[in-house]
Amino acid sequence: MTAQMTTPQKRKLSRAEKRKRKKTAVPYSKRVRGKDYFWVYLFLSPFLILYLGFTVWPLIATVIYSFFEWDGIKPLEDFIGLGNFFTIAQDPLFWLAFRNTLMFAVINTMIKIPLSLLAAIFLTRKWLWGKRFFRTIFFAPLVLPVAMAGLIFSLLLHPANGAINDILVSLHIVSKPIDFLGDERLALLSLIFVSVWQIFGQYMIYWMAALQNVPEDLYEAAELDGANEWKKLIYVTLPVIKPVAVIIIFLAFVNALRVFGLVVTMTGGGPGFQTYVVPYFIYTQALVDFPFRYGYASAAAVLFGVTVLMAVMIQGYFVRRSDENPN
Amino acid sequence: MLQKRNLIVLLVLVVAMVTAVACQPQTVEVEVTRVVTETEEVAVEVTRVVTETIEVEGEMVEVTRVVEVEVEVPAEVEMEPVTLKVMNWSQEQADFYEMAAAEFQKEYPHITVEWDTLEQGQYRETLPLMFQSGDSPDIFFWLGSNRVLTMAELLDQNWVAPMDTSVLPDDFNGRWPDGSFLEGINVVNSLPYSFPFNDNVVWGPGYMYTNKDVFTAAGLDPDTPPTTWSELRAVCETIVETTDAYCLSVPLGGDLLRTWAPLAGMNYTDTFFDYQQGSFNIDDERQMETFDFLQGFFNDDLVVPGNNDKNFARQAMANGQAAIYFGGAWMPGVFAGYEVPDLDLGVFAPPVPDDGRSGSLRQSFSENKYYISVQTDHRTEATQFLEWMTRPEGYFATEYLAQGFGTLPFADMSQYVADEGMIQVIDVANNNGIRVGYPEPVVACPDTAGSKAMTNANNLTKKWELISMSEALLNGESFAATAAEIAAAKNAEFTDTLAEEAAAGLNVGVECFAFPEWEDITQPYDSSLYESHEMPAAEGEG
Amino acid sequence: MNTFLRSRYNRYNLIAGGLLLIIGFVWIYPFLWVLFASFKTSSEMFSAGAKLLPETWDFGNFYRAWTKANFNIYFFNTLLYAASATAIELVKSSMCGYVLGRYRFPGRTLILGLITATLFIPIAAIILPQFQLVRSLGLLNTRPGVILALSGGAGALYVLLFTGFFQPLPDELFESARLDGANFVQTFRLMLPLAKPIIATVVIFQFMRTWNEFNIPLVFTLGRPELRNMAVGMYAFRGEYSVDWTGFAAGTTMSIIPVLIVFFIFQGYFVRGLSGAVKQ
Structure with a gap:
């Protein structure tokens, strides 16, 4: 998937052309020759070995555990086949968590991506004074432990004497303090905003890294043509950073699906189950509430991951198709 | 310029790593060979030839020297030095454990106790890993999902070893109230494995803590607490009308139990299962009554x-934002740690319904918490430590009580508890008898030990009742429909599982969980009634 | 109009700077709140509302953090783990990302697909299998074991970033390197410095992640507590019945300083630098 996403040259080719192109698509310099094969695989190996051991293997283990009724302590003996999956398919809490997680991830991504891009463009302007200072300010929330960030906002958002309500009430914007984390319609939204606050710096940096790909002379050329800042953004910056941008948006979404720490410290999944998210669901099943259900939690992880992955792939497929056939 | 910076940064990293490796806390390996010349006399000078191999800047240097040492009682064979590792999750008490270890070593100079604490979640996650890798502590702390089954689970997991009875005094069991040691609970094949650590009368939820200053500010007598629900309501109205403070401070989500238990327990029961009828009870009208009162x-x-x-x-x-908080017996210590030096804390029994107390809190069946690891090489020393720890007049008990960490069943609490709040907690518990022993299904039907009926029902959604109530409370919604839904779902899962298990040959049934002969829920279940308890009719291929 | 304001960019700066100062203050406010909370008593922290400055400056929290969380012992471990895991991460992900972005070879699509797919699946029980692996390598309770686990877990997204960076680089660059007679490794060494922004990104995030990681340093050093890091030490503030939030805040304040320094140094890499290298 990523392979296609990051392919810079493509668009508007007929089927036949495409097929032809496929054969000759690999430019001369990208082909691997002779003993370079040795180097290519040697370069891959450090990453792949560690990746297999520390990511792929735990993943496979998760899949294996999902077929067992298991508390994570006793020997792995109680094989129940797809039993966990049947149970979880009927667990309304899991599906509620599923829905909440998707909502969280989508809204969160939609807010943080454009905002952080804007900040990154702004904070890489040559003429701007104090770039380092402002970058550090936007980056700073990221270094706070999540538990700490959750605590501050629980205090700041609190309806009894929280700073934000104090301000809102004294400015007569609201007449009665708002219970940001207790109101069932606001709790998830509040989590989203706090999460954007905390993670913002990360995406700002990704964008700043991506913006380095834009050669300066392109801007100079655009400027000679009389382009203003907005046009430079649309016609120069965005097209050039598109391949990396796709990766960044994708990462933003996937990382948002992993929302966990803020839920633990700010709402504990509440009010009721309104902010239950899948990682929190997995955590409580596997490690918090007795009896531990490692197998069940693993099944939840697998089901969630596979469903989201498939949804994204299908969407990616349609996006590509509409990209290729604009009519 | 940039190239240079790149280099510099990499250099910094490399230097950091090299320094890191170079100044690793000295890996000085000291092998000390001790040759002890033994003599018959008492108090003599003993010569030791000590050979130490010390790594000094990469070179191994062997140092041999003869040391003369005064030994006071050399008659016995020198004890091998032993290090015992003890672990639990009470980080607040870490300083105390260190002192206790030092105190213990005064009596057993050859035993060094390293008492390590981890945060509870971390602990539960990592202890199984420690057992897997053979790294388990010699003595560990554990609370199982079902207190009655903990011993069986631990044996099943092969985690526990019995205490070494040869170093226990004859009257060891006498340190506890009668009936504290039970086969299958903390004794297996007559060998003791553990002991009740906290008592089960005082310890537990159910106390009403008040901020007396708020009461005074509201013109109320801080020493006359509300004793009935109506009084509680009236006091709360007065406080909110006359002061800036709120009345109740109620934690929500799973934590709601802290407020729920004393209210529901005085009206009916703090469990979400009715042991008289054998069914989940959140939709019972008495529970609804409590909920409406709280709402x-x-x-x-x-x-x-x-x-x-x-x-x-x-x-x-x-x-001082609120006047009243309901919480467990451990709260005086928690409040003391809050650095509110002028907090004037009141401890009272929870208010009861206007027509008197009509319910009870379930007494914990067992408070066994410390076990010896099956992997230890020092079972004897571990037993010696546990024996020392549980001496009714020993350092551990007296200090533990004096510092207000909790209650102990093996020491005279009235004598050693110094904390004012804790003294009140104990008074309240002893004078009110709010906790009673409930009937235990596994005693009535041994096969329920293998039943997953209760577990499956609770697993439908963990803490379902509490979390749903919290949502309704926060948003001012009605709870009756949800309660009915919860109870129906849990009861269906419960009876279905029991039916399946009975069909598979387990001698279980709803009868095992229903004790209609227990007429008064405010009084303990009389264990002689187990004999007359109705058993499920044998069924299936059984 | 004076000469200062006649410059377009000076005018921009006055507007933008003012705006940024306001937004920046609101943005940084909760962060400052934590820093100042490390000087408050816990009851003041909970009742302070919007107020930043403590009524009386209490340094006891720092003392508690230093001794109770064992910072004096754990600082060295933290630095070692973060520095080495970052160095390893940088080397392996840049090598892998370079090859994936630059070359087409059998298995490339598979690897990229695998990396992408695994990002989606939350791993429910990651620590358990990792633990088994490190144990079977005999590295339990050693520093190399911790470093290995720290640098093993998270590289996927860095690889994607490097891939995304190297892929669109113009062929002419590689062609000219080839004509100069550079071999495979030499070409890599020529190209790597171009990826400075990505390098900076990886260093900042990997350093930060490993600096704050507590699960791995805890679980892989269970038998030897002296090998733990500061983040594990901070757990000493979470008691059985209560959390020492002000001690936690003081610990946080002390432990984030090195991360901010790393950020401050490496953010200098986000300066447009590619234009000189690419002669179109």
């Missing part, structure tokens, strides 16, 4: 607003 406080803004957890709720009361 009245929320609807009329008598409760600190917000989706608060227990930390917030307690802090709000300690800071």
Whole structure:
């Protein structure tokens, strides 16, 4: 998937052309020759070995555990086949968590991506004074432990004497303090905003890294043509950073699906189950509430991951198709 | 320029790593060979030839020297030095454990105790890993999902070893109240494995803590607490009308149990299972009554607003934002740690319904918490430590009680508890008898030990009742429909599982969980009634 | 109009700077709140509302953090783990990302697909299998074991970033390197410095992640507590019945300083630098 996403040259080719192109698509310099094969695989190996051991293997283990009724302590003996999956398919809490997680991830991504891009463009302007200072300010929330960030906002958002309500009430914007984390319609939204606050710096940096790909002379050329800042953004910056941008948006979404720490410290999944998210669901099943259900939690992880992955792939497929056939 | 910076940064990293490796805390390996010349006399000078191999700047240097040491009692064979590792999750008490270890070593100079604490979640996650890798502590702390089955589970997991009875005094069991040692609970094949650590009368939820200053500010007598629900309601209205403070501070989500238990327990029961009828009970009208009573406080803004957890709720009361917090026996110690030096804490029994107490809190069946690891090489020393720890007049018991960490069944609490709040807690517990022993299904039907009926029902959604109630309380919604839904779902899962298990040959049934002969829920279940308890009719291929 | 304001960019700066100062203050406010909370008593922290400055400056929290969380012992471990895991991460992900972005070879699509797919699946029980692996390598309770686990877990997204960076680089660059007679490794060494922004990104995030990681340093050093890091030490503030939030805040304040320093140094890499290298 990523392979296609990051392919810079493509668009508007007929089927036949495409097929032809496929054969000759690999430019001369990208082909691997002779003993370079040795180097290519040697370069891959450090990453792949560690990746297999520390990511792929735990993943496979998760899949294996999902077929067992298991508390994570006793020997792995109680094989129940797809039993966990049947149970979880009927667990309304899991599906509620599923829905909440998707909502969280989508809204969160939609807010943080454009905002952080804007900040990154702004904070890489040559003429701007104090770039380092402002970058550090936007980056700073990221270094706070999540538990700490959750605590501050629980205090700041609190309806009894929280700073934000104090301000809102004294400015007569609201007449009665708002219970940001207790109101069932606001709790998830509040989590989203706090999460954007905390993670913002990360995406700002990704964008700043991506913006380095834009050669300066392109801007100079655009400027000679009389382009203003907005046009430079649309016609120069965005097209050039598109391949990396796709990766960044994708990462933003996937990382948002992993929302966990803020839920633990700010709402504990509440009010009721309104902010239950899948990682929190997995955590409580596997490690918090007795009896531990490692197998069940693993099944939840697998089901969630596979469903989201498939949804994204299908969407990616349609996006590509509409990209290729604009009519 | 940039190239250079790149280099510099990499250099910094490399230097950091090299320094890191170079100054690793000295890996000086000291092999000390001790040759002890033994003599017959008492108090003589003993010569030791000590050979030490010391790594000094990469070179191994062997140092041999003869040391003369005064030995006071050399008659016995020198004890091998032993290090015992003890672990639990009470980080607040870490300093105390260190002192206790030092105190213990005064009596057993050859035993060094390293008492390590981890945060509870971390502990539960990592202890199984420690057992897997053979790294388990010699003595570990454990609370199982079902207190009655903990011993069986631990044996099943092959984690526990019995205490070494040869170093236990004959009257060891006499340190506890009668009936504290039970086969299958903490004794297996007559060998003791553990002991009740906290008592089960005082320890547990169910106390009403008040901020007396708020009471005074409201013109109320801080020493005359509300004793009935109506009085509680009236006091709350007065407080909110006359002061800036709220009345109740109620933690929500799973933490709601802290407020729920004393209210529901005085009306009916703090468990979500009716042991008289053998069914889940959140839809029982008495539970609804309690819920409606509590919701009245929320609807009329008598409760600190917000989706608060227990930390917030307690802090709000300690800071004078609220007058009342319901909590467990451990709260005096927690409030003491909040650095509110002038907090004037009141401890009282929970208010009862207007027509008198009609319910009870379930007494914990067992408070066994410390076990010896099956992997230890020092079972004897571990037993010696546990024996020392549980001496009724020993350092551990007296200090533990004096510092107000908790209650102990093996020491005279009235004598050693110094903390004012804790003394009140004990008084309240002893004078009110709010905790009673409930019937235990596994005693009535041994096969229920293998039944997953209760587990499956609770697993449908963990803490379902509490979390759903919290949502209704916060948003001013009705709870009756949800309660009916919860009870129906749990009961269906419960009876279905029991039926399946009975069909598979387990001698279990709803009868095992229903004790109609237990007529008065405010009184302990009389264990002689087990004999007359109705058993499920044998069924299936059984 | 004076000469200062006549410059377009000076005018921009006055507007933008003012705006940024306001937004920046609101943005940084909760962060400052934590820093100042490390000087408050816990009851003041909970009742302070919007107020930043403590009524009386209490340094006891720092003392508690230093001794109770064992910072004096754990600082060295933290630095070692973060520095080495970052160095390893940088080397392996840049090598892998370079090859994936630059070359087409059998298995490339598979690897990229695998990396992408695994990002989606939350791993429920990651620590358990990792633990088994490190144990079977005999590295339990050693520093190399911790470093290995720290640098093993998270590289996927860095690889994607490097891939995304190297892929669109113009062929002419590689062609000219080839004509100069550079071999495979030499070409890599020529190209790597171009990826400075990505390098900076990886260093900042990997350093930060490993600096704050507590699960791995805890679980892989269970038998030897002296090998733990500061983040594990901070757990000493979470008691059985309560959390020492002000001690936690003080610990946080002390432990984030090195991360901010790393950020401050490496953010200098986000300066447009590619234009000189690419002669179109």
